[in-house]
Amino acid sequence: MQSNNSTPTLAQAMQPANQQPLSMPGQQQDPLAQLRDIHVPSEVNLWPLDWGWWVLIAFSVLALIGIYKVASAHIRHNKARKQALALLDTVSVQQDNWPVTLNSVLKRTAMSYYPKQQVAGLYGKQWQTFLTSTLRKGNKTLEDNLALLVSSVYQAKPNAGDFEACKSAVREWLKKARFPKTLANHYGEFKHTKDSDDSLASNNVLRNKALSEDNNKEPQHA
Numbered sequence: 001m002q003s004n005n006s007t008p009t010l011a012q013a014m015q016p017a018n019q020q021p022l023s024m025p026g027q028q029q030d031p032l033a034q035l036r037d038i039h040v041p042s043e044v045n046l047w048p049l050d051w052g053w054w055v056l057i058a059f060s061v062l063a064l065i066g067i068y069k070v071a072s073a074h075i076r077h078n079k080a081r082k083q084a085l086a087l088l089d090t091v092s093v094q095q096d097n098w099p100v101t102l103n104s105v106l107k108r109t110a111m112s113y114y115p116k117q118q119v120a121g122l123y124g125k126q127w128q129t130f131l132t133s134t135l136r137k138g139n140k141t142l143e144d145n146l147a148l149l150v151s152s153v154y155q156a157k158p159n160a161g162d163f164e165a166c167k168s169a170v171r172e173w174l175k176k177a178r179f180p181k182t183l184a185n186h187y188g189e190f191k192h193t194k195d196s197d198d199s200l201a202s203n204n205v206l207r208n209k210a211l212s213e214d215n216n217k218e219p220q221h222a
Contacts, residue, residue: 077181080112084174093163099152102170106131113179124150134177142176145169 049057084105091101110119110130122130128150132143149166152158 077179080109081174081179084109085171088167088170088174091167093160098163099149099155099158099166102149102166103153105170106173109174124154131173131177134179135173136176136178139176142169142172146173 088102088105091098091105095101107119107127119130128147131146131150135142145165146169148162149169152162152166
């Protein structure tokens with residue numbers, strides 16, 4: 001009697017339930033065959049630049065130009081002030097006319113920042129008022145020392161004990177005076193000019209006149 005083909009053999013019956021039947025060689029498929037090839041991204045070109053970079057570059061250039069202009073204006077504005085401070089260090093009490101020399105430092109500095117018509121003819125009380133007008137209010141010690149310097153200019157023999165106070169007043173005025181932004185001297189230089197020399201000569205004439213009047217006074221007797 002012929003056996004039925006649908007009846008499983010003994011080997012098939014003994015095969016584990018979780019084991020899949022082996023596929024034929026022609027039926028095997030590579031699982032990676034359906035994957036696409038790896039594409040390397042193209043290189044990023046810096047040029048042409050995006051509009052955002054152009055805005056950043058323009059802003060940076062304008063900022064650098066602005067900083068340069070501000071720094072240059074600050075240096076030019078303080079040039080005469082620094083030159084005056086350097087000259088002040090050369091003044092000593094051994095000089096017979098140290099009050100005149102200190103006063104000339106103030107006058108030449110003022111004429112570097114203010115119109116010559118405003119400063120050149122000032123002397124005495126008017127000059128003292130001008131010096132204090134450029135300072136902030138409330139510095140009584142500095143104002144008193146400036147007044148001491150102005151009065152010392154017209155003394156025949158200045159008191160050597162007043163030298164440090166007068167020199168300190170000049171230095172402090174140079175550092176704290178509020179000078180206008182627009183320089184009277186185009187180059188902002190601290191140098192001799194004909195107007196400053198004439199102004200100092202006029203002050204010396206007034207000083208000599210005051211000394212002469214003091215010497216010609218008759219002594220008063222009790």
